[in-house]
Amino acid sequence: xxxxxxxxxxxxxxxxxxxxxxxxxxxxxxxxxxxxxxxxxxxxxxxxxxxxxxxxxxxxxxxxxxxxxxxxxxxxxxxxxxxxxxxxxxxxxxxxxxxxxxxxxxxxxxxxxxxxxxxxxxxxxxxx
Numbered sequence: 001x002x003x004x005x006x007x008x009x010x011x012x013x014x015x016x017x018x019x020x021x022x023x024x025x026x027x028x029x030x031x032x033x034x035x036x037x038x039x040x041x042x043x044x045x046x047x048x049x050x051x052x053x054x055x056x057x058x059x060x061x062x063x064x065x066x067x068x069x070x071x072x073x074x075x076x077x078x079x080x081x082x083x084x085x086x087x088x089x090x091x092x093x094x095x096x097x098x099x100x101x102x103x104x105x106x107x108x109x110x111x112x113x114x115x116x117x118x119x120x121x122x123x124x125x126x127x128x
Contacts, residue, residue: 032078037110039085040067041092045116053087064094068101075105083110090117096124 041061044054071082082102089095090113102109109128118125 033074034079035081035083036074036079037083037085037112038067038070039087040089040095040098042087043091044086044088044114045091046088046114048114061092064097067094067098071098071102071105071107075102075107079107081108081110083112085112088114088117090121090124095121099124099128 042053042056043061044051047054074082084095084099086092089111092098099109099111111125111128113125
């Protein structure tokens with residue numbers, strides 16, 4: 001029951017924030033990035049024939065502090081939804097901290113995953 005109440009409260013907060021952002025755009029011409037998708041890593045355990053992301057450079061990942069700062073900046077600029085993609089976002093070592101910060105800020109979070117790493121990263125997806 002408590003989790004359901006929290007999710008309902010989060011949904012109301014998300015909707016009211018989105019309404020404010022849209023009103024700001026229409027009334028004052030303020031542009032707001034309502035929905036943003038980021039790729040914290042190119043690493044992926046899959047070797048799918050239709051996707052070559054795993055062949056791209058692997059060592060160019062940003063720090064957790066960078067991603068947490070970006071999440072805060074996006075929220076401060078009015079973003080209401082944040083999607084994580086990749087590569088495989090669950091392959092990024094700091095994904096749990098970044099998702100936790102997005103969740104703390106009340107962002108709607110989506111995670112594009114192939115599911116291969118889900119069993120070992122349940123703490124990340126539990127509250128999405």
